[in-house]
Amino acid sequence: MSGGSSSASPSPREEVEVKLPVRNLDPLRESLRESDARLLAATHEEVNDLYDFPSDDVSRSLSGTGRTVRLRTAAGKTILTYKGKARFQNGVKTREEREVEVSDRAEAEGILAGLGLSRRFRYEKRREEWSFEDCAVALDETPIGKFVEVEGDPASIRKVLVHLGLDFAEAIPYSYAELYQRRRKEQPDLPADMVWLGKR
Numbered sequence: 001m002s003g004g005s006s007s008a009s010p011s012p013r014e015e016v017e018v019k020l021p022v023r024n025l026d027p028l029r030e031s032l033r034e035s036d037a038r039l040l041a042a043t044h045e046e047v048n049d050l051y052d053f054p055s056d057d058v059s060r061s062l063s064g065t066g067r068t069v070r071l072r073t074a075a076g077k078t079i080l081t082y083k084g085k086a087r088f089q090n091g092v093k094t095r096e097e098r099e100v101e102v103s104d105r106a107e108a109e110g111i112l113a114g115l116g117l118s119r120r121f122r123y124e125k126r127r128e129e130w131s132f133e134d135c136a137v138a139l140d141e142t143p144i145g146k147f148v149e150v151e152g153d154p155a156s157i158r159k160v161l162v163h164l165g166l167d168f169a170e171a172i173p174y175s176y177a178e179l180y181q182r183r184r185k186e187q188p189d190l191p192a193d194m195v196w197l198g199k200r
Contacts, residue, residue, distance in 0.1 A: 015083065015097040017151040018161070018171040025139045025146050028164050029128070035163065037132035043141075046074040046125050050177060051117040068175070069117060071108060074127070078105040091171045092154050123176045123194035135160045142176065143194050144183050 022028065032039075051069045052062045062069055066085035071078060084096030102108040112118075123142070130137040135152030137160060148166065150157045161168050174182070180194040191197070 013097050013099075014094055015151060016092060016094045016153060016157070017149055018092055018157055018168070019147055019149045019174075020161075020166055020170050021172065022146050022148055022166070025128075025141065025148075028148060028166075029139060031164055032130050032132055032137065035132065037130045037137070039129075040131050040136070041075065041127070041129040043126050043128045043139075044075050046072060046127050048072045048123050048125075048176075049119045050121040050123075051112050052120040053116055054118050054120075063120070063177075069112070071102075071105065071112075073105065078102050078108065080108055086173075088173055090154070091168060091173075092157065093173060121177050121180075121193060123180060124196055125176070133160050133163070143196055144180060 049071045050063075051071070053060055055061055068081070068083040070081045070083070072081065073079075078101065080100050080102050082096075082098045086093050086095040088094075109119075125143075126141040128139040130139070133152070134156045135150050138149040138151075140147045140149065148164075150160050152160070158168060172179070176194065180190075184190045
């Protein structure tokens with residue numbers, strides 16, 4: 001066939017990050033301020049819904065193959081995200097990531113439903129975002145604890161962790177969904193979704 005035009009899909013962005021649990025976010029926030037880090041977004045609420053095929057066939061499910069489809073609502077915006085299977089090297093997690101802002105959440109939910117996907121898990125958090133040393137630094141407060149995520153190239157990530165006094169050896173490989181499922185095994189009375197049970 002001739003006369004038509006075609007274009008290849010854009011190359012996927014790779015998300016390269018580490019996540020660490022912390023007891024207190026305040027010293028990290030103060031350290032970022034004193035280091036002239038740039039505040040990208042003040043503390044805001046996030047609602048994250050993970051979608052998957054309603055199937056017991058693990059080989060067909062997204063989570064069973066390490067992939068993720070997520071709708072995130074934060075600061076009045078809704079972002080649709082696809083994440084590929086994670087790879088780990090020297091404690092750093094790398095995975096394909098594609099994101100697009102959608103103008104109508106209900107329509108996005110309808111599209112996902114039309115593809116056979118349904119909401120399988122919701123997790124909420126309060127996030128504050130900074131830019132420092134060519135990295136994105138997220139300070140997260142969740143119903144199961146406080147965490148720091150640092151995204152950038154591996155050398156810059158290590159530099160940021162050292163500056164903030166964090167121990168790279170404490171980095172954890174789990175997503176929030178995985179962390180919550182592990183916590184529920186210890187506390188079976190927790191709700192199915194990782195949500196705030198009350199307001200601060």
